[in-house]
Amino acid sequence: MSAAILRHPAYIEWPADPRDRLPLTLWTAKDIADAVGGTASHDFQVAGVEMDSRDVVNGDLFVALRGEAMDGHRFLEKAFANGAAGAIVDRPIDWPHILVDDTTEALKALARAARNRVEAKIIGVTGSVGKTGVKEAIFASLERASRGAAHRSTRSYNNHVGVPLSLTRMPARSRFGIFEMGMNHAGEIEGLTTQVRPHVAVITTIAPAHIENLGSMEAIAAAKAEIFAGLEPGGTAVIPADTEHYEQLKLAALRAGAKVVSFGRARFADVRLLDAIPSANGGSLVTCEFPEGRLCYTVAEPGDHWVVNSLAVMAAVRAAGGDMAAAGLALAEMGGLKGRGARHGIDVPGGKALLIDESYNANPASMRATLAQLGQTPSGRRIAVLGAMKELGDFGPQFHAALSEPVLAADVDYAILVGEEMSALARELGKPESSVLGKPIAWAHCRTADEAIELLEDFGVVAGDAVLVKGSNSVGLGRLVDHFIRAR
Numbered sequence: 001m002s003a004a005i006l007r008h009p010a011y012i013e014w015p016a017d018p019r020d021r022l023p024l025t026l027w028t029a030k031d032i033a034d035a036v037g038g039t040a041s042h043d044f045q046v047a048g049v050e051m052d053s054r055d056v057v058n059g060d061l062f063v064a065l066r067g068e069a070m071d072g073h074r075f076l077e078k079a080f081a082n083g084a085a086g087a088i089v090d091r092p093i094d095w096p097h098i099l100v101d102d103t104t105e106a107l108k109a110l111a112r113a114a115r116n117r118v119e120a121k122i123i124g125v126t127g128s129v130g131k132t133g134v135k136e137a138i139f140a141s142l143e144r145a146s147r148g149a150a151h152r153s154t155r156s157y158n159n160h161v162g163v164p165l166s167l168t169r170m171p172a173r174s175r176f177g178i179f180e181m182g183m184n185h186a187g188e189i190e191g192l193t194t195q196v197r198p199h200v201a202v203i204t205t206i207a208p209a210h211i212e213n214l215g216s217m218e219a220i221a222a223a224k225a226e227i228f229a230g231l232e233p234g235g236t237a238v239i240p241a242d243t244e245h246y247e248q249l250k251l252a253a254l255r256a257g258a259k260v261v262s263f264g265r266a267r268f269a270d271v272r273l274l275d276a277i278p279s280a281n282g283g284s285l286v287t288c289e290f291p292e293g294r295l296c297y298t299v300a301e302p303g304d305h306w307v308v309n310s311l312a313v314m315a316a317v318r319a320a321g322g323d324m325a326a327a328g329l330a331l332a333e334m335g336g337l338k339g340r341g342a343r344h345g346i347d348v349p350g351g352k353a354l355l356i357d358e359s360y361n362a363n364p365a366s367m368r369a370t371l372a373q374l375g376q377t378p379s380g381r382r383i384a385v386l387g388a389m390k391e392l393g394d395f396g397p398q399f400h401a402a403l404s405e406p407v408l409a410a411d412v413d414y415a416i417l418v419g420e421e422m423s424a425l426a427r428e429l430g431k432p433e434s435s436v437l438g439k440p441i442a443w444a445h446c447r448t449a450d451e452a453i454e455l456l457e458d459f460g461v462v463a464g465d466a467v468l469v470k471g472s473n474s475v476g477l478g479r480l481v482d483h484f485i486r487a488r
Contacts, residue, residue: 035113036106042096044086049168058083111164120174121320126181127204129366135180137313141327142176149175158182163192193230200319201227202238207365212393221245225252236319241269263311271315276307297328303373350463358470359477362389364399368406375410380464384412387471388419397424404428415443418452449476
């Protein structure tokens with residue numbers, strides 16, 4: 001290297017960010033062994049971490065977890081055939097590995113090491129509805145402004161395994177980390193948030209998801225508020241202003257020593273919706289007010305629920321010290337996620353029909369939101385394939401029957417109801433008063449996704465139709481979506 005280059009200001013002043021001095025490698029064998037208290041068989045480096053051998057790619061670390069029904073050690077050969085650089089195991093093997101007593105505890109220890117080594121702003125996201133979409137939108141916003149230095153949990157890795165796995169994947173150079181946290185029972189989120197230790201904790205909304213296990217809406221709100229238990233000192237709680245549980249959430253946040261930032265339509269909201277104008281493509285032009293001023297931006301995702309979701313994103317980005325203008329640009333470019341609002345143009349007789357894929361999750365709040373979105377979608381006919389909502393317990397019949405209101409309000413031409421739990425809605429739609437302007441709604445009830453495919457094919461989707469597919473993941477309506485997409 002020439003003396004002139006060495007004297008150049010750009011060279012002398014590099015790195016501008018101390019993080020640039022950190023290694024590019026995700027983990028070395030020594031780093032892993034030191035973090036988990038294990039013994040390394042070889043020197044190796046890894047670029048990713050996986051627990052499913054089918055997802056392993058070249059350079060990954062495979063963690064051979066042992067569960068009640070499955071032992072990851074059975075899939076070591078598959079993992080290394082797929083390109084694993086090493087594995088965490090509880091017994092000696094012929095491939096490069098880190099030997100530990102308990103692989104599950106080793107994963108947690110590696111997650112702690114990953115969290116401890118970063119200086120990133122960490123954001124935790126939970127809520128009854130919208131947490132995956134909001135997490136992805138926050139990530140897109142911070143990724144844009146940080147030039148690729150943001151990290152987030154992928155898919156819906158939001159449980160006792162997914163969260164530590166997502167932490168282990170966080171590069172040391174990260175400037176932001178965004179992690180989703182979910183639960184089925186009280187106490188679960190507290191265990192997750194103490195691993196994540198967020199600087200910003202976001203609750204998207206409170207809705208009757210998992211009410212079978214928790215028993216009441218107040219208990220659901222309390223379970224979501226557990227996310228504040230892991231907040232770093234001086235952290236910020238971002239909470240919905242429009243929920244009837246606002247005061248409960250605010251009190252829980254204050255007790256945790258958090259600064260409270262609210263978002264929503266309420267006049268007292270810190271990030272407040274001023275206006276939302278629907279756009280021709282199904283999105284919205286949003287104007288919001290926050291303490292420093294006002295911001296106008298476009299949300300590509302359709303529906304009123306995404307207008308409010310965008311306020312949560314803006315509040316979180318602001319609290320994390322991110323760029324709100326960049327967040328606005330990111331929201332304008334976001335497309336729907338698979339199973340969570342992705343829109344597909346499918347080939348049908350006469351041209352194209354719209355298929356809206358909401359097949360991954362369903363609860364009473366998200367059902368109402370997506371049906372309202374369907375009702376606002378320009379189309380020749382509106383078709384709704386609605387799968388059962390799970391984990392509602394004794395409240396199930398009541399919540400399923402209540403869907404008749406949003407179905408009728410959306411002016412649905414044909415509804416296919418899938419799953420035994422949908423019997424309550426079928427009875428409601430079968431009543432004489434269930435009609436729109438005197439026209440009874442056409443509907444069919446079946447038990448499985450395969451039967452729903454046959455019913456939809458028999459009905460015949462034609463050009464200009466809009467088809468909403470919405471249900472809990474276990475109903476399997478993703479198969480219906482894949483079937484009609486493949487038929488294009």
